[in-house]
Amino acid sequence: MQIFKVGGAVRDRLLGLPVTDIDWVVVGATADEMLAKGYRPVGADFPVFLHPKTGEEYALARTERKSGRGYGGFTFHASPEVTLEEDLIRRDLTINAMAEDDQQNLTDPYHGQRDLEARILRHVSPAFAEDPLRVLRVARFAARYAGLGFTVAPETLELMRQLSESGELQALTAERSWKEISRALMEDQPQVFIQVLRDCGALKELMPEVDALFGVPQPEAHHPEIDSGIHTLSVLGQSALHQQPLTVRWACLLHDLGKGLTPKEEWPRHIAHEHTGLKLIKAVNERFKAPKDCQELALLMGQYHTHGHRALELKASTLLELLQSFDVYRRPQRFEEFIVACEMDARGRKGLEQRSYPQADYLRGAASVARGVAVQPLLEKGFKGPELGEALKRERLKALKAYKENR
Known part of the structure; x- marks a missing residue:
C-alpha cells in the first residue's frame, strides 16, 4: 500500500499558495484492507474512505470509463493493480494531475509542473471531453488564477467548444451546475469565468440570457464601455474587488438581462428593461435552482436598480414604496445588499470605477428614518x-x- 497527496494540495503548494483541502490516493490496496485499518467508507459510486483520525478523504486508485451522458455517466474500476499514473490520467488538468509522497517527491507524468510555470490550464488527455462539468471547472480555475497570469490552452478551449456544441452540457443537473457557478462567482475574478464560458460557446448553452447582452449597445453618455455584456463583466468584477457576498454577485450578473430583449430599432436606449428582464432573471434562477436569497435579490435588483441610481430624485412616496418592496423593517440586510449591488453597477463603467456614489448613504438614511417611526x-x-x-x-x-x- 502506497499513499500519495494529489491534486489541488500539490498544485497550490507548488504555487506557494495556502493549502486548505488535502486529497489522498491509495495505490495497491483493497477496500477490505482500508476497513481493517479503521478507515470509514463513504460514497456509493467509488471507494472513498475517511481517515480514522483526521477525517480526510482517501480514495483507492481507480480508472474510469464513459458509460452515459453527463457528469455521472461513468463506470469506475478500483483495484490494487491500478497504478498512480492510471489514476492521474483521468483527472481534468495537468496542474491537477500531480502527486507527491510523504517526502514531497513529485510524480508528474503529464507535465503539470511545466504548465504551472508557463501559467497554462491544459487538459490531461482526450478523455477530458467526456465530462461536461469540466467546462465549468476549467472556467472556474481560469477565474481563480487569472491574477497569476493563467490562461486556457487553445487546444483545451477547443475541446471545451466541442463539448458545448455536443449538447452534453444540457445533461448537467441544476445542483452540479450551481455548485460550480457559485464557487466560480466567489473567485477573485469571476468575470473571467463568464468570459471563458463565452469564448468556448458554453455561455450560450447555459445562460443564453447573459450571452445575449454582448453586442447590445447602451448610451455612451451613461456607459462609456457601450456594450451591455462588457458592462455586466465589469459590474461582476467590481463586486469581487469589493468582496461582496454571493447574493450580490449573482444579482450583479443578472441585473441587466432585459437589455438583451430590446428591439434593435430602439438601441441604444432600453426603456423598461427593468421589467422586461424579470422573466429572464426568474428563468435563470429556476434553471440552476439558485438559493432563495440569491433569487430574491436578483429579482429585486433587476426591477429596482434604476430606482437606486435615481434615489436622490425620487419622491418621498416612491422612496417609501421602494422600502416597502424590500421589507426593510424585517429584512434590513437584503436592502443593504441591494444598495451595494447598485453601487457595483455604477462603478462597473469604463473610467467611472472610482466615482463616488452618494445614493448609497442617502438610501441607508431613508431606511433608517422609516424604521425609526414608532408604532x-x-x-x-x-x-x-x-x-x-x-x-x-x-x-x-x-x-x-x-x-x-x-x-
Missing part, C-alpha cells in the same frame, strides 16, 4: 388592524418628506 404612539391612539398599517404608512411618509427636505 407605540399609534397603538395608544387606538389604531389597530388595517387602520394601524395605514397610519404607520402616513407617519413614515411624513418622516421621509422631512428627511428629503433636510438633506
